[in-house]
Amino acid sequence: MTEPKQASSFTAEVNRAAVARYAMGDRADFADVDRGFIAGFPDELRSDEGELLRDGLMLDYVTDDAPTPDSVNPSLWRQSQLIKREGLYKVVDGLYQVRLSANITIVDAPEGLVIIDFGTDVGLAKAGLELFRRELGNDKPVVAAIYTHTHFDHYGGVKGIVDEADAASGRIPIIAPGTIESFNKHAIGENVITGNAMSRRMGYTFGLLLPHCDCGVVTGGIGSEDDGFRTKFSYIPPTDPITRTGEVRTLGGWDFEFLYAPDTEAPEEMHIWIPAIKALTCAENANHTMHNIQTIRGARTRDARNFARYLDETLVRWGQDVDVHYGPHTWPVWGNETVVAFLESQRDMYKFIHDQALRLANHGLTPLEAAEVVELPDAIGKKWFNRYYHGGLHHNIRAVFHKELGFWDGDPATILPLLPQDHARRHVALIGRDRILQEGRGAIDAGDYRWAVQVLHHLVFADPKDAEAKDLQADAYEQLGYQQEVPQYRAIFLTAAMELRGGVQSKSGVHTDNLDTILAMxxxxxxxxxxxxxxxxxxxxxxxxxxxxxxxxxxxxxxxxxxxxxxxxxxxxxxxxxxxxxxxxxxxxxxxxxxxxxxxxxxxxxxxxxxxxxxxxxxxxxxxxxxxxxxxxxx
CATH class of the missing domain: 3.30.1050.10 (SCP2 sterol-binding domain)
Incomplete structure (x- = not known):
């Protein structure tokens, strides 16, 4: 693997100047993220077979007192300081979370444990429940399992906690949104039918091939990724579907009420209210981040208006009573007034994205033109939980266009374009390699990295063996990556730089189309x-x-x-x-x-x-x- 280069003086200045955009004086999250901490995991967590599940030292360089490196956007660095905290936490009486890259929520009901979401990995899920039992001396049986939505990082660890025979017999119901057929179709189909493409793109978007350092991947924004995506997925189909809002299940002696929220962050998703402890989750429709309207790794485009619609419906149903909101990623939000403000702001953010994108579409702007001019108002954008740690405003605006208007951007020149390689060759033949190299090098010297990437892209696609062009474009990608608040943009640019310098790496940390998911189809x-x-x-x-x-x-x-x-x-x-x-x-x-x-x-x-x-x-x-x-x- 080629060594990354340091941040340029231009990048260092861009990241220093970015501080003014953020509410750096607001440190409330640093108290909340540690609230209820019970116990952590060992630095090196291994499965029963000796496989490394988690390397707790991977993020040792991200400390609370470490200054923001020149190579990291200050907002992303702050989020990484928070998100690296992992272990077992008490949320409120009767509710615990094992916080990893994705959370495992344990409801300690009077007659047994109800598990909500299972993370990505069988071994990590097993270790999480063992940590809970060991620290609390709790040997209650698991009496129910709940999937909040159809994404693999929320059901992948299920066989580490639930025996398939217990699910098949009905002893442990598996509750999930949508019909069983629909949930299976979206959970399995998304990860298998396009699994090869998605896995490769995940390598880029989550930085799976990058080193963990301040010139590589810091965190995934909503997860630490210190499991290195060495994941063993599993899947057990749901047995108890939730298909309408207001359905109630009594599990372990407590009532669980569900709000069905399809076509939001996932094709099938639901919110869960536990009245006995006044605890609510909106699954991934409410997070300490802006979420994706279109995932860059590859998945169906989502409906931003539905995010807002179901969050508002949740506020109407339970807003007066809720005391805590717990999510499947990051840390909880406590206190009725704080939870309501959090949900209202997240609702308004998604509705703003939806409405402003379509307003500009109706003025005739293309997706890219609209994405360049839309900015969140300070009342929304200054909130840390609305920042860009998983989704990004720029691509979310474009995603609304895609959802509502389709793939064509409205420019006649783009409806039947030349293939990128053909266009590149003609572009280079017209302008000349030397002139393009000169322009690209000059843009890099001036810190104009977006232009450098664009102009040098023609040379690389016209002749992929042009080492000088590839090295220059890698330099531009790298500096552009260091400046990004969105961790997925950062990872994409830095991985592109790495592969331009050293070639495609024949390894990847995750394959979503694995045997267990194929056999569950x-x-x-x-x-x-x-x-x-x-x-x-x-x-x-x-x-x-x-x-x-x-x-x-x-x-x-x-x-x-x-x-x-x-x-x-x-x-x-x-x-x-x-x-x-x-x-x-x-x-x-x-x-x-x-x-x-x-x-x-x-x-x-x-x-x-x-x-x-x-x-x-x-x-x-x-x-x-x-x-x-x-x-x-x-x-």
Whole structure:
């Protein structure tokens, strides 16, 4: 890995000047973040098998008394000082949180423990519950599990706490928003169907390849990331769906009331009210950060208006009574007046983003033009919990355009543009390499890093082997990264700089399309996953069909066919199918996703086969594979 360079004098001055934009004198968060602390984790936390789960020394250089480095935006440095605190915390009587990159909330109800969200990793979730039991001497059974929404960092650790058999038997209900089918579709589909692209983009957006230092990734803004994304995801499908606001479940002797909030921070999401302790969570619709209307890692665009709508509905339902708001990331907010002000401000922030983006759209501005001029009013923007630690105002304004108006920005020149590589080559041929290099070098010398990135991008895409151009563009990306308040912008720019200098690193800390999530997919999604692996051009003249009988409960018979370059599937068998295969879902999934190994899979598992097995050889010839380390900073 190439060594990062230090901040330039221009970057140091930009970051010093940024202090004036922030309420640096407001230190209330530093008291709140430590409130209720019970115990921390050891510096080095390992699984029972000896795998490193968390390196508590990774962020040792981020201390409360450390001055802001020249290479870090002062707002992001402040948030990193707060977010690095982890361990077990008491929120109020009966409510505890294990605070990691994502929180595990433990409700100590009279008749048992209710777990709300499970973090990303099986080992970390297990260690978190063990820490709770050890410190409090609490051996109550886990009686219920709740997923607040469909993102993997909130269900991924579930098998570290809940046994799948207990969920299947109903002994431990798993409660989640939306129908079971919808939750599965969005939780699993998002992380598997586009899993290869999302994982690679996550490497960029969360800085998974960067060193932890003041010239690398400091924190993820809403999580410390000291697990290094060495995550072992798991998944157990929900068993008890919440599909309307006002539904109540009695769990462990306490009532839990739910507000259904779909199409907000996640496609399926809900808020939870526990009246016995006057405790509320709005899941990730209310955080110590502006959230994403469009995640840069890749996910469906969200509805900013819905954020505001459901936060206001929450205030109407429980605003008079709430004493504490606890979230699935960061630290709680205590006191009725403070919680109400927090929720009102977050509501107004999302509505401001939505309304101002569309106001400017109606004036004819493009997404980029609008993003360059919209600023939050001080009444919203000066609040620390509205700053840009996960989402960013610039891309959120553009996301509202995308949600409401589609991908086209309204400029006729962009509806059918040249490919970036073709455009770059023509641009360089027109202007000349030497002139572009001169302009790029001059922009860097003047601290004009955004322009340097743009102009040098043409040289890099015209000739990815141009080492001088790549080194210069890396310098521009790096300084631009050091200036960012949004940690994801920082990570993207710094990772691009690293890969321009040293090439693509064939390693990544996370793969969302892992075996556990693939096997948890409903059968319909399994066929969707197989379909995106079909090379349509190669399969244009292929005509094949297979009847599959899944022996797992509730799965049954399906038929799959490839015709006209498209893979389709539907329940039931087709009379004309030339091959019939019967077996359990994991084995049939292996056949569909790796048909080149069909002979070995069939022999190993003694599947019931009737018909032309050579169909799998044909399917293998037209199936595609994905490179998990595809280029981003170069063509």
């Amino acid at each position: 409903p059968v319909e999604l399994l066929f969707d996953f197989a379909a995106v692996h079909l090379d349509g051009e190669k399969a244009a003249d292929v005509d094949l069909s297979i009847n599959l009988t899944f022996t797992d409960p509730g799965s049954g018979p399906w038929t799959m066919w490839v015709r006209s370059g498209v893979l389709n599937a539907r329940p039931g068998h087709a009379d004309q199918a030339r091959l019939h295969v019967t077996g359990p879902k994991p084995v049939l999934a292996a056949l569909l996703l790796d048909p080149a190994k069909a002979a070995d899979i069939i022999a190993k598992h003694s599947l019931a086969i009737d018909g032309d097995v050579s169909i799998f050889a044909t399917l293998a010839k037209v199936s595609d594979t994905f490179d998990p380390y595809f280029n981003i900073a170069t063509p």
